[in-house]
Amino acid sequence: MTRFALLPALALLVLTTACGDGTEGIAQSDPSTEPTPQSQSPSTAPTKSGLSATLEPCELLIPDADMARYGSFHEGRYREAAGARLCSWQRQDDATAKSGLVISVGVRDSQSVDTLTDVGGGINSGEVNGRSAAEAPDPRYGSCTLAVAVDDHSRVDIGITAMDDVNAACDVAREVAYLVEPRLPTA
Incomplete structure (x- = not known):
């Protein structure tokens, strides 16, 4: 897979494939279910409420x-884009001086x-610690986004990019989701 710059990587927040039997994570949804398209345009600024x-x-x-266990990361970078407030961290990769794993929370x-x-x-729809969740793998770029519900109208996206394999990206997204979820507010 071609490594790409941080900004395009953030624009590609996507999700993954379902977990196998007996594996903690996101269960596979009915393939006949059509996803609902996002209603916000990429230029829409996020509204806090x-x-x-x-x-x-x-x-x-x-x-x-x-x-x-994934190495050291550069300091998080905050920005607003595509209707989200985002923070991303890029792994420091001293050995190759190439872009490394990027973890985004939006x-x-x-x-x-x-x-x-x-x-x-x-x-793929499922739950993370009892919260509704959905993941969308991007096999073209080997990246994954996992969305976890905050409430009925908002969510937190975990985006994993710059990995060689979409399944590995989704595994990391699930791991991060289980770390982030306990830090989310409850109704």
């Missing part, structure tokens, strides 16, 4: 502590889990 308004994406994950204040976009790998 409801439970998600209290969330700061850069505070939901501490990669050097939470993800130490807060979508006015988009539910049901609005996650299928980017070519389908949408």
Whole structure:
């Protein structure tokens, strides 16, 4: 897979395939179910309201502590794009001086889990610690986005990019989701 710059990688927040039998994670949805397209345009600025308004994406994950087994990460970069407040961390890859694994956490204040976009790998619905969740793998780029509900109208997206395999990207997205979920507010 071709490594790509951080900004295009963030634009590709996507999800993954279902877990196998006996594996903790997202269950596969009925393939005949059509996903609902996102209603916001990429230029729409996020609107803070409801439970998600209290969330700061850069505070939901501490990669050097939470993800130490994947190496060291550069400091998180905050930005607003595509209707989300985002924070992304890129793994430091001293050996190759190439772009490394990128982990993104995006807060979508006015988009539910049901609005996650299928980017070519389908949408798999399930739960993360009892919260509604959906994941969308992007087999073309080997990336994955896993959306976890904050409430009925908002979600947090976990995006994993710059990996060689979509299944591995989704495995990391699930791991991050189980770390982030306990830090989300409850109604």
